[in-house]
Amino acid sequence: MKRFIVLLPLLAVVVLVQLLSTWTGTQFYLTQMTMAAYYSLLIIGLCVLMGYAGQISLGHAGFFAIGGYLSAALTTHNLVAFKGVAVVRLLEGCALLQAGKDLYGGELLVVTPWAAAILAVLVAAAVAVVIGIPVLKLKGHYLAMATLGFGIIIYRLALASAWLGEADGISGVPPFVLLPGLVVRGDSAGRVQNYYIAWGVLLVGLFLLLNLIGSRVGRALRSIHGSEEAADAMGVNCARFKLQTFVLSAVFAAIAGVLLTHFNGGIGPSEAGVMKSVRYVAIVAVGGMAHLWGALIMGVLLNFLSLRGVFGTYDDAVFGFILIVIMLFAPNGILSLLASRKKRKANPQKIAANQER
Amino acid sequence: MLKIRNLESGYGKIKAIKHVSMHVETGEIVTIIGANGAGKTTLLATIAGLVKATSGEILFGGENLCALSAERIPFLGCVMVPEGRQVFATMSVEENLILGAHVLHKEGKQVVEGLLERQYTLFPVLRERKGQLAGTLSGGEQQMLAMGRALMSRPRMVMMDEPSTGLAPLIVKEIFQIIVRLRDEGNTVLLVEQNAKAALAIADRGYVLETGKVIVQGPAADLLGNQDVQRAYLGREKID
Numbered sequence: 001m002k003r004f005i006v007l008l009p010l011l012a013v014v015v016l017v018q019l020l021s022t023w024t025g026t027q028f029y030l031t032q033m034t035m036a037a038y039y040s041l042l043i044i045g046l047c048v049l050m051g052y053a054g055q056i057s058l059g060h061a062g063f064f065a066i067g068g069y070l071s072a073a074l075t076t077h078n079l080v081a082f083k084g085v086a087v088v089r090l091l092e093g094c095a096l097l098q099a100g101k102d103l104y105g106g107e108l109l110v111v112t113p114w115a116a117a118i119l120a121v122l123v124a125a126a127v128a129v130v131i132g133i134p135v136l137k138l139k140g141h142y143l144a145m146a147t148l149g150f151g152i153i154i155y156r157l158a159l160a161s162a163w164l165g166e167a168d169g170i171s172g173v174p175p176f177v178l179l180p181g182l183v184v185r186g187d188s189a190g191r192v193q194n195y196y197i198a199w200g201v202l203l204v205g206l207f208l209l210l211n212l213i214g215s216r217v218g219r220a221l222r223s224i225h226g227s228e229e230a231a232d233a234m235g236v237n238c239a240r241f242k243l244q245t246f247v248l249s250a251v252f253a254a255i256a257g258v259l260l261t262h263f264n265g266g267i268g269p270s271e272a273g274v275m276k277s278v279r280y281v282a283i284v285a286v287g288g289m290a291h292l293w294g295a296l297i298m299g300v301l302l303n304f305l306s307l308r309g310v311f312g313t314y315d316d317a318v319f320g321f322i323l324i325v326i327m328l329f330a331p332n333g334i335l336s337l338l339a340s341r342k343k344r345k346a347n348p349q350k351i352a353a354n355q356e357r
Numbered sequence: 358m359l360k361i362r363n364l365e366s367g368y369g370k371i372k373a374i375k376h377v378s379m380h381v382e383t384g385e386i387v388t389i390i391g392a393n394g395a396g397k398t399t400l401l402a403t404i405a406g407l408v409k410a411t412s413g414e415i416l417f418g419g420e421n422l423c424a425l426s427a428e429r430i431p432f433l434g435c436v437m438v439p440e441g442r443q444v445f446a447t448m449s450v451e452e453n454l455i456l457g458a459h460v461l462h463k464e465g466k467q468v469v470e471g472l473l474e475r476q477y478t479l480f481p482v483l484r485e486r487k488g489q490l491a492g493t494l495s496g497g498e499q500q501m502l503a504m505g506r507a508l509m510s511r512p513r514m515v516m517m518d519e520p521s522t523g524l525a526p527l528i529v530k531e532i533f534q535i536i537v538r539l540r541d542e543g544n545t546v547l548l549v550e551q552n553a554k555a556a557l558a559i560a561d562r563g564y565v566l567e568t569g570k571v572i573v574q575g576p577a578a579d580l581l582g583n584q585d586v587q588r589a590y591l592g593r594e595k596i597d
Contacts, residue, residue, distance in 0.1 A: 216459065216462055219448070219452055219455060219456045219459070220459060222445065222447065222448055222452075223448070223456050226443075226445035226446060226447060226448065227443050227445070229439065229443070230439055230443035230444075231428075231445075232406075232407065232427040232428045233405060233407070233427070233431065233436065233437045233439055233443075234431060234436075234457055234459050234460075234506065234510070235428050235429075235430075235431030235432055235436075235459050235460040235510065236428055236456075237428045238428065290447075
């Protein structure tokens, strides 16, 4: 209950932003706020992995892309030609397919968004398990390199596969009817509704993660971050907790990918790009690593600015620059600067140095 | 409680422990002493499952620890206070202690709170500092925290690796008094120490390790009086 109450101010801000944009006739801002919310869903998941469990991942755009691309491909590839095949008939019988008309009035038979979404998230989770088991044995730079390699593979697969639209990506992704009357889609009529859907999903995700880090699991994760050997000596199963967190963050990324793809009506290979992964890591760092609220605020703010085109063609350069500045002047995140002005808070790095003495 | 038979372990081709046999009974302090590099820490790490044994067996209450991974061993009631304390610096004192009860997750909140209260009684300074980040404690306080953290798992045996490392003599004395008190309350302690004199002074029995082998063993008082031990580890050579 207490953890629920801390979300209320955020909920109030979310509603306020919507009301203000409606009153001032600037509702178009809500589109970028919606997209920023989905990116932030990935970022808070990554924050738990990096800041709490202490495991870096430079491949999270890959999980985002697995979610986005799979749901896009499944909900756009026409199965009319395969109508006679037993598998397709079986799927149709289970109500996993939906019929429709394409742009030219032709018959269309595709997988329903719900079925595609569930499959996409499951595949992302399975890939996270398969990748995570060997890769999470690595530490520091080696883990970063291995996850980077994974990200590059996904990017090149998206770029090379005709089924995934090669360099064009996939467009014409249908709206995602979550519940009757609740539809993820990008047209201006659905703007306000989609803004609330995105922020609703983000708030639920945040609530789950806040609960997680406040629990026994959260303590175990932080102990792993501190010292895996000492955590082992306390009976913490490091390998299992690391893998679970990796999979959890991959699922968050995949859900974000699925929903944003339906909202945008398509996905392109840039979503799987390495620069996207670097950007996510940079935002978690700016937010203060082990700081879910920092990650959330910075995720929304920086993505919003980027999506509004404030950084122009220097977009990626700006994120690289931000990462450097943060590492130099505020390694504990922007919010820590405000906190240290209020009271001299103990600096974890100084503490670590003290301990070694 | 603990029976080790013909244990061999080490790192790669290097055998740091060669044919070690020893035992620890319930309610006693047993100390393992020896010079730097004698294999004391490796022996403890092997019992704790952090280093894999290459042969031999470690029986703890009838179970063979060699077959278990490191994080399972605390669940059996065999817990280690690691060398250099290794408290979780960015977590508060109380969070460190609660983490120590990680293995008791099925027991419920009240058990953990009772144990927390017990550690605060045993180490009053930890109560004063319970909200403070563990990394900001002094070395002695961190040692107490590491001990309290281990005791939070309600262990049947506590292994301590060099608790005196880097501490002022006065603090070492205090830590050792606490170890005696733990024993008097019925706990079992396996103590690895370089400070042989201090360790033998509080222990019931002792083993002397040299290059991975047990060379002398017996009641602590006998070892204190043993001329070989004195010459090699206590820095007291009689010239007659």
